Amino acid sequence: MAWSDVRASAWKVPLLISVGLATVAATPATGSAEVSAADQPRVAYHQWTSARDFANGSSEGVRPYGAGALTIAHPVGTTTYADPYGGGTKTWDYARWTSPTVPIGFGASQLVASWTASTPHGSWLQVEMRGHTGAGADTKWYVMGRWAADDPKAGGDIHRTSVPGQKDDDGNVDIDTFVAKNSLTSYQLRVTLYRLPGKHVRPVLRSVGAMASLLPSRTAVPVSPLGGAEGIELKVPSYSQEIHKGQYPEYDNGGEAWCSPTSTSMVVAYWKRGPSKHDLSWVDQSYADPQVDHAARNTYDYNYQGAGNWPFNPAYAGRFGLNGFVTRLRTVAELEQFIKAGIPVVTSQSFKAAEMPGAGYSTNGHLFVVVGFTKSGDPIINDPASPSDAAVRHVYPRANFENVWLRSSSSGGIAYVMYPHGHRLPPNVPRLDKNW
Template sequence: MLQSKFLKMMATAVLGVGCLLLAMNISLAENNLNLKKSGVETSVKSYWQSPFSFSGGQLDGTKVSASALQLDSTKLYAGFDSLGRYNGGAYYYGSYTTDVIPVAFTEAIPSWQANTPPGTWTEIEMSALVNGVWTKWYTLGAWMEGNQPFERHSIVGQSDADGYVATDTLILDKSATAVKARVNLYTNDPAITPTLRKFGITFSNGTDKAGVVPSNGQTSALDVPKRSQMVFPDGGEVWCSPTSTSMVMAYWANVTGNSAWNIPVPTVVDGVWDYRYDGAGNWPFNTAYASSFGLDGKVVRMSSLAEVQQWTAAGVPVIASIAYKKGALDNSPIPSTDGHLLVIRGFDAAGNVLTNDPAAASDEAVTITYNRAQLEKAWLDNSNGTTYLIYPQGWTTPAGNGHW
């Protein structure tokens, strides 16, 4: 039966846990300060993934079916979109709230793997523990595969004294010591449910400096299909992210024989477009799109290209977010950019980076080799190592190091 839901406030953390988290944060801060004094810039990065079958945490109007999260039609909550954020009318919903996740961070980016039949959508929220006090819930976008019952979009206007949401990234003014995440599932029809397979959050505190970690010697040259964003008039010049996503999906189509993953660039653009941001560069919208076809997809932040080498050596091309000023990246088809994404498909014996850069003027011209030091700087200095990882479920991936 339907229930009316009262607003639920997060429980205050147990004093002992709060003291432990505070001590952890002080220890991390002191360690970072010592490293900075020694001339080495450092960061603390980590990746958290939802537990198997969503064990732990709290289910409200949701259930676990075949290890995935769905709405429970017998316990749904009724809501009305009085703010015009969603469908402008009545809907039903449920949620899953994690346990407290102890982690030191100032920035967090969620990503998720879900399927949303027409009339359903998903949303992820986060609340951080800062100086012993929980922040409000910040919302990291309303997402669905299509554009019904409304257009997918990020959520603007969330700034307060604790931080803000920059399209797809929660940015805090001060370091947090813990976080809780809440996944909301929505539907127009109680008989139809979205399905969430898993979700994760990449956390960062500080930035990494390029050139600190040398090449690990791993070489690879993955045969990623070549696709240029520039061959598409009327908007292609800003389609770097979906073009890169399209290339990686097509690569997996060739590797596995699953032709459903070979999707034209304009179709991917339609599937990732953020109608509030008015662009196709929303990071988790891109990985969520790939995941909706059954691939594993997530956004992570890495600390060096040596980490990327592990992935390309495992047969996984990665998508990197970069930016650079004029003259800072030799061989680039565009002189400078405030934000760009490209596919890293391998490394040569010298450790330089083999890419498919969608900014090239033609499909054949996208294969470009970049100087390792220059590309690593463009990546770490500007997106803090932000990377899309997209690969088939069950694919053998590098051993986890806490960053993925």
């Protein structure tokens, strides 16, 4: 449920994280809070990001590319696509990869897919999901996103978009989130790579995964015990979305609504990656931090009419050689493990001003970057809803942040995780630290 930018665990149940066909139960942080079973979030993330992973799926016209990605070997069909946002109708060759069936381990109520890929001009991709429900039925294939790195103004071939109108008796795709009417017990993902007929461009799928979850109805969330990242602060650059107010209003009315791409830009820059001078040549040279304008344009969802589509942001980071995915975390103690591993985390939350002392604003949905923790365990946050780059660093009370991030009226712990391939993830997220 991609939120408009500034818009509307340490639990005993393990967080399930897996690659390929091997599902692994992550070990919660020590000092877990004792809560009733009804109050325990359940989250399972599964990702394919290596040659071995992809070999477990079904390939139709795709082949390995490099150390662990997929590209088109030969088309298996041709189709037409009428771009609803002004790109006209074109004919495309395609090939596809379908994952094996992934058992979730519980009845999930929501699923978010995410991916990283290269889509040079003349190509794009589509990610779909099909589930098996607790009622014993298979769902149809739902489109979770149509992705192109560039929009047609920059030479791209389609307008990247979520797909509306997919509601049926099994569920609905709410922008980027499948919401099940009958809980999902397993699922498959399918990725279709498209290229112009007669061309030899290589769209490349580098990783794809999905987070399935079942969240309790919670109006208040207890504060978690300290997780060991106290006193660590990562040197993440500070970017304000507010200094971009009024810039390029065709992308969700300009910078005032760009908290998601601004947060993503901070993490990309932390890893010393980002757009080149040539990439940024379209941005007015008088604008500070042009990489934020670039990220807003290149995460913009033409259906949603915003730059806050959750998986589109890690997908944007992927064009700079980063792996990335969307998941849910269950406690701040669990988030601390990423900080200990040197990985800043983008989180999504909503709150009233009085609920977050020091914020000074209310929001129906906002994203910012957790960059560290004070010695007493309060999160240090780069908050793009600040008047200047110099004012971006904030410290928010741990209990307040945990509550507004994890409660069911907020995002339920949504997080973007973006990092270079080969960089080790924390021990409680095993087996995702592979190279491509």
